[in-house]
Amino acid sequence: MVIDDSRAMRLILRRIVTQLGFEVHEAGNGREALDLLESMSEPPQVALIDWNMPEMNGLEFVSAVRSQERFRQITLMMVTTESEHGQIVRALAAGAHEYVIKPFTPDAITEKLALLGLVPSGTLS
Amino acid sequence: MALTQQEFAFVSGLVRREAAIVLETGKEYLVEARLLPLARRTGTPSVSEFVARAQRERALADQIVDALTTNETSWLRDREPFSAFTDIVLPGLMEQRTPMQKLRVWSAACSSGQEPYGLAMLLEETLKSSRQYEILATDISAEMLERAKNGRYSQLEVNRGLPVPMLVKYFQRAGTEWQVNDALRRNITFQKVNLAAPLPPVQPFDVVFLRNVLIYFDLETKRSVLRRIRSLMRPDGWLFLGAAETTIGIDDGFERVVAGRASAYRPRAATTAPVGAMRKG
Amino acid sequence: MTSPTTDDLQAITEQVWLSYLDPEGINPFLPSEEAPGMPCVIAAVSVTGAWEGHVVMSFSEPASKLAASALMGMEDEEVTRDDIADAVGELVNVIGGNVKSLLPDGSLLSLPHVATIDEGVNKWPAAVEVCHLRGSWQNEPIAISVWTSKSTG
Numbered sequence A: 001m002v003i004d005d006s007r008a009m010r011l012i013l014r015r016i017v018t019q020l021g022f023e024v025h026e027a028g029n030g031r032e033a034l035d036l037l038e039s040m041s042e043p044p045q046v047a048l049i050d051w052n053m054p055e056m057n058g059l060e061f062v063s064a065v066r067s068q069e070r071f072r073q074i075t076l077m078m079v080t081t082e083s084e085h086g087q088i089v090r091a092l093a094a095g096a097h098e099y100v101i102k103p104f105t106p107d108a109i110t111e112k113l114a115l116l117g118l119v120p121s122g123t124l125s
Numbered sequence B: 001m002a003l004t005q006q007e008f009a010f011v012s013g014l015v016r017r018e019a020a021i022v023l024e025t026g027k028e029y030l031v032e033a034r035l036l037p038l039a040r041r042t043g044t045p046s047v048s049e050f051v052a053r054a055q056r057e058r059a060l061a062d063q064i065v066d067a068l069t070t071n072e073t074s075w076l077r078d079r080e081p082f083s084a085f086t087d088i089v090l091p092g093l094m095e096q097r098t099p100m101q102k103l104r105v106w107s108a109a110c111s112s113g114q115e116p117y118g119l120a121m122l123l124e125e126t127l128k129s130s131r132q133y134e135i136l137a138t139d140i141s142a143e144m145l146e147r148a149k150n151g152r153y154s155q156l157e158v159n160r161g162l163p164v165p166m167l168v169k170y171f172q173r174a175g176t177e178w179q180v181n182d183a184l185r186r187n188i189t190f191q192k193v194n195l196a197a198p199l200p201p202v203q204p205f206d207v208v209f210l211r212n213v214l215i216y217f218d219l220e221t222k223r224s225v226l227r228r229i230r231s232l233m234r235p236d237g238w239l240f241l242g243a244a245e246t247t248i249g250i251d252d253g254f255e256r257v258v259a260g261r262a263s264a265y266r267p268r269a270a271t272t273a274p275v276g277a278m279r280k281g
Numbered sequence C: 001m002t003s004p005t006t007d008d009l010q011a012i013t014e015q016v017w018l019s020y021l022d023p024e025g026i027n028p029f030l031p032s033e034e035a036p037g038m039p040c041v042i043a044a045v046s047v048t049g050a051w052e053g054h055v056v057m058s059f060s061e062p063a064s065k066l067a068a069s070a071l072m073g074m075e076d077e078e079v080t081r082d083d084i085a086d087a088v089g090e091l092v093n094v095i096g097g098n099v100k101s102l103l104p105d106g107s108l109l110s111l112p113h114v115a116t117i118d119e120g121v122n123k124w125p126a127a128v129e130v131c132h133l134r135g136s137w138q139n140e141p142i143a144i145s146v147w148t149s150k151s152t153g
């Protein structure tokens, strides 16, 4: 699942993970993403989450997901321009598993997913 | 303007002598693309003239060698060898060595430093100060070694295969970049070493990472590099190569072993004694 | 904490271009102090809290279109006004976030605003410029500037 308020950014991320064989669902903010999660029969393996978004931001989304047992399996990866040391620590404390700072190259996303064991590292160039 | 045959021959001879790197004919475009920024930086009007100057000026020749070696690297993006290192190699060594013995690790083509710092992080996390370690980080490129010593990485670089818990634990922001903490730097020594020439005398190593550099050498150089490295390894030491590299068919003094999901290589005599989680591969 | 400088903007801009607008390194952003022509599309994010101010990007109309098509990997003709607003908004968000990381901790980043020039001029009458980076991309002008509305000391 790709959660970002920018359509352009969702498109970039969608292209990268589609190539890795993922099926992609998109949401424009945390609230939409929670609604989407509710409607899915099977939760996604991984969510790529922007931080600054209208209505519900990425950090609030991470906390909301972490508070629910049935979403335990979802790997949460922040993909955001927030890049202070302290902000990254906050996101990890809230329950994010990984963090990619914008701007990123496509390899960065692939390599982080490989670190998380979500794509075989044979995929790496 | 295209390079003449003589100019190309000078450049390929130079990198062959200095770094044992083979540039076949047909790679003229690569040479031009890599040397153009150097020509610009030194205010030389063309690549040809830059090559001409380099035949007289040693410093420029060094820059050519630097520019034609590939420095592409990242942190721990290939999970397998690094998990083998923490899950199999280190526990084994901790049993076999006395607690007073320092573990010695060599990052033999360290590029801009991601590999040795990554290894230092894994050693910190796994050994938890239960014993000391030292890392020797070497490369042929003075420019890369300088970057490695500085330990400053751009945002784009820290995004590449560095687990974020390691980023927050071992780095600080420094302007638009990230700076490695002293805790990691303190056990690493950086040194300029040409693997294709006789190696400096050093204490033997427990583990050697020689990743993604053999690929640039011809067979004869690969063989001599492997032989020299073997002579600097403990008899029960471990060698890790890049995913596209092997000792098989090159140096019989090594035996390939399967370590977890990775391949590793060990001096042959060492593999006669059975070792816990290790199978022959 | 020191203020962001033109060098910082340049480092950030280089990374943004390498990541999104010029991954092959063929069409880099070329800084130049030449006065840009009349900008047409302006994208801005505000920083509030410990430091207050704005990060502003201005584009000529063709530059904004090029940016959108490069970011989204689309043909120029396919790009709509909405695409442009979304794309330049995301660019200024990324640059703004990186600028914010140079500022005192505890500052907040707003969502991006995008305007065309007729509404956009001098939106922040009380602000003073901290630094700027001007240049061209594929021969079209782009400028990035940082403004503060609170004297820092």
Ligand SMILES: C[S@@+](CC[C@H](N)C(=O)[O-])C[C@H]1O[C@@H](n2cnc3c(N)ncnc32)[C@H](O)[C@@H]1O
Pocket: B018, B019, B020, B021, B069, B070, B071, B072, B073, B074, B108, B109, B110, B111, B112, B115, B138, B139, B140, B141, B144, B193, B194, B195, B196, B210, B211, B212, B213, B216, B242
């Ligand atoms: C592709 S990088 C590999 C970096 C790292 N080991 C990794 O796997 O990510 C290759 C490095 O080998 C270095 N190198 C090339 N020829 C060498 C030589 N003859 N002796 C020592 N280092 C050499 C280059 O300078 C470069 O930094």
